[in-house]
Amino acid sequence: MWQALVHWTTAGSQLTHVSVLLAVLVGLILFRIFFWNLAGFVHCVGFSLGSSPNSAKANEPGVARNSRIKLVLGTLLPPGTGYAAYVFLPRLFPTFFQ
Numbered sequence: 001m002w003q004a005l006v007h008w009t010t011a012g013s014q015l016t017h018v019s020v021l022l023a024v025l026v027g028l029i030l031f032r033i034f035f036w037n038l039a040g041f042v043h044c045v046g047f048s049l050g051s052s053p054n055s056a057k058a059n060e061p062g063v064a065r066n067s068r069i070k071l072v073l074g075t076l077l078p079p080g081t082g083y084a085a086y087v088f089l090p091r092l093f094p095t096f097f098q
Helices: 001-009 013-035 038-051 062-093
Strands: none
Touching: 013 038, 013 062, 038 062
């Protein structure tokens, strides 16, 4: 596995590396904003899948919907950012990404 990773990093272009880096960076920022830590992520997944009927928090309106929106945004925005960087960075900085 490590050999494949080393081969990928040596064979990739600057554009590929920057695109992946931006996707990971956006993913980490969104994770920190939405969930704060791993326990918050697990908590959000629990609310989006279903809450226990005894929970006082489960009776508040919009909790499950907000959790689902956070999960969808946290799942779709990082790869979208990476793809957008891969497509638009050569157009914006043609001398750097050739």
